[in-house]
Amino acid sequence: MTASTPLFVQEALETPERIANQLEENDHTTDKLGSHLRLVSPKFIYIVGRGSSDHAGSFAKYLFEIETGIPVVGATPSVTSAYGSSIKLDGAxxxxISQSGRSQDVIDQARMAKLSGAYVVGLVNDENSPLAEECDVLLPLKAGGQKVIGATKTVLTTLSALLQLVAKWTHNKELSSALYKLPDLMEQACQSEPIITNAMLNSIEHCAVLGRGFGYAIAKEITMKLMGNCCIHAEPFSSAEFAHGAVGMIDKKLGLLSVDLRDEAFAKHQQQIQEFIDAGLTVHKLKQPIFNCPERLAPLTLLQRFYLDIANVAIERGIDPDRPPGMQKMIKTF
Structure with missing residues (x-):
């Protein structure tokens, strides 16, 4: 890493060390929280986040529904902040999920949730933020300061915090053991070959990012970075849903990117992607950088590598990855 290395890349490269520190420092808190959740057995899980934090919430939906069997609902914060309505969250x-903990509509959601009888857990990077003070329990992300606009390490530390929480909650010894390897796997991802290049995107005017399950969850984050950091129009789709209508956009020079994670959904996802290829479509595959990787950790390794690559894509397109056009460091929502 040199003085000319973009801050975006420097922050992404901090992730392995940040995750190692987080897993150690949050170990006792997640032990206690896991015991409490086994005792109270929530009726459902309600997740609040904006932007990249919302994408982490999509990851959490798959994670908690698969590992706990408890239904997960994504919040619509405007119901409270814009329409003034409350949600019945007793027993939830x-x-x-927030990096800054300072978006007013997210803070309002926390207050509403507590008044409604919910148990509120905050995954927040700024431990002194107003949102952190509103939560019953805080799981700090321990990502350190974010100096650039595009979130990288805060997203990845959110995912690792979610993994640690579900492992403790469900007594999943296999996942708990795998998490000890996560910092090293993330470091390996940093050293691996690129999974996306500007050459893959040069002839694409519009882009669909396809994934299945956890792959679809991180496709949302990949899409945001393609648009925000590289000015490439992109939309995320589940590969299971894409054929139900959006595939008709192919004639409009729609490029296809496939998020390839080798987990339980891999075979079904590949079957759908192969149908598109057999129909004569060009699909660029974003493959997980470490082939033999525990299934629940693979999405993190893919995102880690993607963040490093997308900075190079931006540079080759004449865009400063530290100062993408039109973006602010913190987006305030009310």
């Missing part, structure tokens, strides 16, 4: 576990 509410997860507040």
């Amino acid at each position: 576990l509410v997860l507040m």
